[in-house]
Every structure is written in C-alpha cells, then in structure tokens.
Amino acid sequence: MSIASARVAARERGWAIRWSDLGPFIALAVIIVLGALLNPSFLSETNVLNVVTRSAFVAIIAIGATFVISSGGLDLSVGSMMAFVTGVMIMIMNALAPSLGSGAIVAGAACALVVGALCGAANGLIVTVGKIEPFIVTLGTMGIFRALITFMTDGGSLPIDRSLREAYRPVYFGNLLGVPVPIVISLAVILLGAFLLYRTKYGRRCASVGANPEVARFSGVPVARVQTIAYVIQGLCVAVAAICYVPRLGAATPTTGQLWELQVITAVVIGGTALRGGKGRIWGTVAGALILEAIANLMVLSDMVSEYLVAAVQGVIIIVAMLVHRFTK
Numbered sequence: 001m002s003i004a005s006a007r008v009a010a011r012e013r014g015w016a017i018r019w020s021d022l023g024p025f026i027a028l029a030v031i032i033v034l035g036a037l038l039n040p041s042f043l044s045e046t047n048v049l050n051v052v053t054r055s056a057f058v059a060i061i062a063i064g065a066t067f068v069i070s071s072g073g074l075d076l077s078v079g080s081m082m083a084f085v086t087g088v089m090i091m092i093m094n095a096l097a098p099s100l101g102s103g104a105i106v107a108g109a110a111c112a113l114v115v116g117a118l119c120g121a122a123n124g125l126i127v128t129v130g131k132i133e134p135f136i137v138t139l140g141t142m143g144i145f146r147a148l149i150t151f152m153t154d155g156g157s158l159p160i161d162r163s164l165r166e167a168y169r170p171v172y173f174g175n176l177l178g179v180p181v182p183i184v185i186s187l188a189v190i191l192l193g194a195f196l197l198y199r200t201k202y203g204r205r206c207a208s209v210g211a212n213p214e215v216a217r218f219s220g221v222p223v224a225r226v227q228t229i230a231y232v233i234q235g236l237c238v239a240v241a242a243i244c245y246v247p248r249l250g251a252a253t254p255t256t257g258q259l260w261e262l263q264v265i266t267a268v269v270i271g272g273t274a275l276r277g278g279k280g281r282i283w284g285t286v287a288g289a290l291i292l293e294a295i296a297n298l299m300v301l302s303d304m305v306s307e308y309l310v311a312a313v314q315g316v317i318i319i320v321a322m323l324v325h326r327f328t329k
Helices: 003-013 019-038 045-070 078-100 103-128 134-153 162-168 181-199 201-211 213-218 223-249 260-270 282-302 307-328
Strands: none
Touching: 019 282, 045 078, 045 181, 045 201, 045 223, 045 260, 045 282, 078 103, 078 134, 078 162, 078 223, 078 260, 103 134, 103 162, 103 223, 162 223, 181 201, 181 223, 181 282, 201 213, 201 223, 213 223, 260 282, 260 307, 282 307
C-alpha cells in the first residue's frame, strides 16, 4: 500500500498519522540514540534523572508559554519575571522566618504564586487593554523586572535565611517514590495544562483567538479575557518554577533566569506550537524542553562543542524550527 493510499484509508477510519506532531518526539529519540553512541554514560540512571530534572523548570514555564503563544501572544519577560518572583519570595521568607519558622516557606511560596499571577496579569492587561504589541510590552517588562531584582539585591545576591535552608532543600533535592520532586511537580503542571488546553472550553477559545481574533470576537469569544488569562497562567507557571528552583541556588541574583526566555520559546516552537498562534502542543512543548537539555548535556559529555556555545546552539535550533514551520505550512 502506498503512503497516499494509507493516508486515505486512515482518514476513512477516522484517524490519520500527523507526522508534524510526531516530529519533536522523533527528534528526541534521535538525540537519545546519538547520545548513547557518543557516550555510554548518557543513558545512565543518574544522568537521565539529571537531564529530566534540569529540564523541568523550563518545561513548567514553557507550559504557560504554550497558552500565551497559541492565543496569539508572546512573552519575552519570563526569565526576568522568574528572577523578580524569586527575589520577592526570598524576602518574604526571610522576614517571616523568625516568627513562623519553616512555615515561612509556605507563606513565601503562596506569595510567589500571587506575585507571578499579578506580573502575568500586568503583561496581559497592557497587551489587551492598551492594545500594544506583545513583543513591545514584554520587552519593556523584561527590563523592569530585571532592574527590580538588581535593585533588591543591590547588584549582588539575596540568600535564603540559614534557618530555612535544610527545610527547603527537599523541594529540589528530595524525591517521591524515587522520583525527584521537581519532576513530580512538573508532571502535575503538564497534566493540568494538557487538560486545560485540550479538554476545556478555555483551551478551544485559546486556539480560536490565536487563529483569528476577529472571527473569534464575532463568534462571541471574549478575546481580551482569554488572552489576559493566558498571561496569568504564564505568570503562575513562572512562580511554580521559581518555588522549585530556589533551593538549588539558595539565593536570588540579577542573573537568575537569564536567557530562559530563549529556552522557553525554543521549546514551545520546536514542540509544534505555531508562533503565529492558533495551535498549541503541550506534550510537544515537553519534548522540546527535553531536547534542549539533552543537547546541552550531550555537549558537556562529548566535548565535541564547548558548553559555552549552548545558547548559540539553542538560537540555531529555533531558527531551523521556524524554517521548518515555514516550508511545511
């Protein structure tokens, strides 16, 4: 049976293989095989858990970016927002530590979620109410958030109170039934994001707004509300990533989250979400985050390319992904 006749038969049965959707997973499989050939330790349990754990933070933020981009938006501020949310959370925890003890961690995490949601709402409202291009808005807030964390740390670092470090360590270094906690949290965020995007009215509205906001508006879809909520989801995802990430470094600095916006957008784009909006792929985004971290890890293990060129490789990947989208559209 030819490929064409197979596709016709598949359509007649009500299903069809969409190779464009499988692309990120095929690429990930190729990288895994290549990594195993170049370095046997690439597939060791320790290294695999390390790669998945390190990719969890980008994956969490990229889930939020999938909503923003599929609804026709863009957020360049996620890295700076991450640093700002981290700084605010640590300040709150340090201030409450003498009176609440380890309970200050819970209070700080709750505060981080509120601050993240507010930052996302600010981006969304400026875009929708102010009717300014998302690129310009988030470029501006990227500078604002980065300046705020630099001011808060006085250009240095803002460490966690010593009394909280041991109690907070399990959030990054602990495990649940043998699975690192960041992976468990990221999986929960991924499943919730997949349910919201694929199984709810809001998810369908995101796609319709991203595909054509005018048609969606005439169809009764509250375009501004849908887009603003997408930015709020993005802010919440940034806050969740910050909560998981803080125990790793134990401090907030002006360089926290630097260039994460590049990694996040790259993960979303190579995962199959259309940068022009109208189509979102949660599981593809996850595969994209894993691809980026696997490539970075392979560069370190193989010594074929300097690890200092990781950002350059990520830049090449996003350009290639956009070219593929363009020529296969």
